[in-house]
């Protein structure tokens with residue numbers, strides 16, 4: 001005991017120096033990432049920062065009951081032991097049925113890989129295709145969880161803009177052609193077709209078909225990230241690119257984080273069996289949790305449809321409350337109102353600040369009013385996008401969202417007046 005104390009003390013007091021000593025030992029992939037700047041912190045009164053599901057919607061009691069039943073059952077030991085490489089087979093079977101019934105996606109259980117959240121799946125897919133210097137195309141803007149692994153793997157990242165119908169496929173084709181002519185053809189396209197994070201838009205059916213065709217013409221793989229597809233408030237479901245493209249062209253990523261509980265860390269990647277096998281070989285995490293896999297399966301079996309229906313209603317109301325606050329906040333100064341599109345699902349409102357407004361100043365004004373959100377730069381691979389801000393309506397109450405919307409308006413007006 002006595003010997004341990006001085007060591008701990010020495011580390012604690014010499015922390016800075018100790019870290020400087022190991023600087024040269026870091027691997028290349030541990031190089032600092034482009035900083036992602038969040039205004040405010042989780043401690044902000046009105047936190048519209050992360051895509052964190054509403055804690056009030058977490059089915060805690062029911063999960064507690066199911067966990068108790070599971071651990072007491074014959075399957076309890078398996079739930080607490082190492083599991084199958086691909087994740088709990090019962091969950092993969094259930095997801096296969098759900099995909100067929102609700103999403104129009106045909107995937108057998110061995111075409112599904114359970115991951116530690118879909119962030120993990122995105123990282124492993126990037127690893128499967130990207131060697132340093134390989135070209136990956138991302139949307140501008142895009143989700144930072146998709147960008148991070150590409151940066152880490154030292155991909156050459158190319159951006160293609162979005163509009164209200166999602167990825168601009170004409171620009172995409174131009175980029176693909178330019179890259180091919182330069183002798184650096186794209187290998188991977190990362191796209192978020194439903195209720196885009198951060199832009200809130202949907203990729204239209206025509207464009208989905210076009211993207212699938214371009215993947216054949218230019219020989220690249222599509223990583224289709226569908227974290228929010230189930231949270232549709234209005235309109236018809238649009239078929240996934242996975243279901244429209246030739247088999248093998250698309251790897252689809254999905255998650256239970258937004259429709260059940262992010263803390264269970266259950267994501268799933270859908271791909272042909274051979275691809276799943278290769279992805280498994282890269283997944284060095286000792287396997288997805290057999291416990292949360294079983295728990296999620298038990299919950300989904302019991303209440304998938306009912307719960308998703310409830311969530312759609314909860315998040316639609318939240319979106320409406322935020323938009324109400326924003327509209328009210330600009331009633332007297334419509335010329336200062338940011339441009340935005342009303343998303344038909346998901347978690348995010350993406351505002352384009354009026355021309356000449358300094359995004360940094362808006363962020364400071366917002367922080368001063370207790371409002372936290374993510375500034376646009378976090379979502380552009382090249383760090384541009386200062387004229388945008390992303391507000392997540394998922395976490396706050398309707399009342400707070402309306403107030404927060406007014407405060408964002410106040411912050412923008414105050415920044416414009418300076």
Ligand SMILES: Cc1ncc(COP(=O)(O)O)c(C=O)c1O
Nearest residue numbers: 051117118119143197227255257
């Ligand atoms: C577009 C998108 N993809 C993937 C994820 C990852 O979610 P998880 O790792 O919790 O499954 C998120 C979460 O914010 C997201 O917004």
